[in-house]
Amino acid sequence: MKKLCFAVVLLCATAGYAMPIASSARSMVPSEIQQMIGVDYRALKDSPTAMALKQQVLPDNLKELETALKGIGIDTEHDLDQLNFASFRTEKKGIQTIGVAAGSFSAKAVLKKLKLKKIAATKYGTASIYPMDNGLVMTFMDDNTLAFGTEASLRSALDTRDGKRPSLDSNPTMTDEMAAVDSAPVWSILDQKGTQAMMFSALGDAAKVADYETLKKRILASRYTMNFQSGVNFDLSVLTADSMTAATLSTIVKAGMLYKKMNASPIEKTAIDATTVDSDSSNVQLHFKSDDQKFQSLMHSPLFAAVSH
Numbered sequence: 001m002k003k004l005c006f007a008v009v010l011l012c013a014t015a016g017y018a019m020p021i022a023s024s025a026r027s028m029v030p031s032e033i034q035q036m037i038g039v040d041y042r043a044l045k046d047s048p049t050a051m052a053l054k055q056q057v058l059p060d061n062l063k064e065l066e067t068a069l070k071g072i073g074i075d076t077e078h079d080l081d082q083l084n085f086a087s088f089r090t091e092k093k094g095i096q097t098i099g100v101a102a103g104s105f106s107a108k109a110v111l112k113k114l115k116l117k118k119i120a121a122t123k124y125g126t127a128s129i130y131p132m133d134n135g136l137v138m139t140f141m142d143d144n145t146l147a148f149g150t151e152a153s154l155r156s157a158l159d160t161r162d163g164k165r166p167s168l169d170s171n172p173t174m175t176d177e178m179a180a181v182d183s184a185p186v187w188s189i190l191d192q193k194g195t196q197a198m199m200f201s202a203l204g205d206a207a208k209v210a211d212y213e214t215l216k217k218r219i220l221a222s223r224y225t226m227n228f229q230s231g232v233n234f235d236l237s238v239l240t241a242d243s244m245t246a247a248t249l250s251t252i253v254k255a256g257m258l259y260k261k262m263n264a265s266p267i268e269k270t271a272i273d274a275t276t277v278d279s280d281s282s283n284v285q286l287h288f289k290s291d292d293q294k295f296q297s298l299m300h301s302p303l304f305a306a307v308s309h
Contacts, residue, residue: 021182024141025084025100028157031166032089033174037188041080041103048292068132068148069101073113079105088156096153100145107140127158177223177239184225195222195238199249206256215252218245231291238284246279253277253284267297 021038029036066076074080080103087097114130121128127139129151138148139158147157160167169175174189181187190198196216200207218241226234240246254277261272275288290298 021084021178022082022100022102022145024145025102025147026168027161028098028100028141028147029086029168030088030156030160031168031171033168033171033189033191034087034089034095034194035188035190036084036086036168036174036178038084038182038184038186039082040185041076041083068134068136071133072130072138073110074101074103074105079103086157090156093152096150096156098147098149098153098157100141100147102145105144107143107146110146111140124155124158125162129154173221173239177221180237181223181225184227185229186226187223188225189223190221192220195219198222199238203252203256204260206252206259212252215245215249218242219249231289232295234286234288236286238286240282240284243279243281246282246284250277250279250284253286267294270294271298 069076069080080101082102084100085097086100087095090096119130121130123129124139129137129139132138132148135150136148137151137154138146139154140146147154149157156165159165168178174191177189178187181189196219199219199222200212200216203212220239220241222236222238224234224236226232238246238249240249257272257275257277261269264272271288271290271294274290274294275286277284277286279285
């Protein structure tokens with residue numbers, strides 16, 4: 001799932017602004033959300049950099065997703081407008097993931113093709129669930145929106161929509177994080193455990209030097225956006241318990257960047273120099289900006305290969 005989420009963020013770029021997540025998609029997200037990603041799929045073909053990224057980092061599981069959608073008559077490059085992924089934690093089955101796709105496809109046309117292929121639905125509550133390729137299943141929310149995932153994850157999402165389990169709206173930390181970014185072309189929110197793990201991985205040896213085990217308890221959540229409107233822009237905000245924690249974490253991140261720079265290639269050093277880190281109240285804010293040419297050079301560096309895989 002981490003590779004899939006990373007690829008989705010990298011592959012989807014836009015020159016405009018995406019619409020906030022549809023209410024039908026939001027209603028299916030459980031309160032135990034780990035990560036949610038929103039992307040504007042329409043503009044993928046409009047960015048040469050995004051297309052180059054697609055060729056380099058597209059993982060097998062994203063290829064399988066595109067294959068599954070094509071198997072029911074949906075062309076991801078022409079028919080999709082918006083794609084959202086949500087991973088959430090469950091006590092018995094661990095992490096589950098659902099996707100919600102919205103676009104110019106028609107439920108009537110897709111269902112007609114399924115009927116011709118003699119693919120029948122099974123009922124779960126009021127929903128009709130259809131099999132897809134690669135072990136996935138899907139159900140239509142309306143004529144232009146469908147939800148998909150494993151059968152267990154889709155049932156969990158439908159239970160959430162039908163009020164049988166708490167929804168995202170009962171998780172104020174994550175709803176606040178989403179409200180800050182969900183009108184961006186590409187956005188993601190990550191819960192406390194996910195953010196703690198992400199920061200530990202990003203800090204590398206700097207996390208070992210600092211008392212990260214104590215600090216991480218005061219890291220609460222994170223959010224980020226990415227677009228290719230004027231070059232490549234990436235903005236990450238990490239929410240902490242207070243301004244002192246944010247300032248300390250900001251200092252550690254800067255130290256980690258200096259450490260990585262010591263052994264970096266010239267293009268990687270350029271990328272590190274193009275990254276700024278500051279703290280604002282209880283948030284640590286990281287911003288990266290590069291032009292398309294420099295970023296495409298960075299894509300072929302060992303540092304990018306390590307991050308993207």
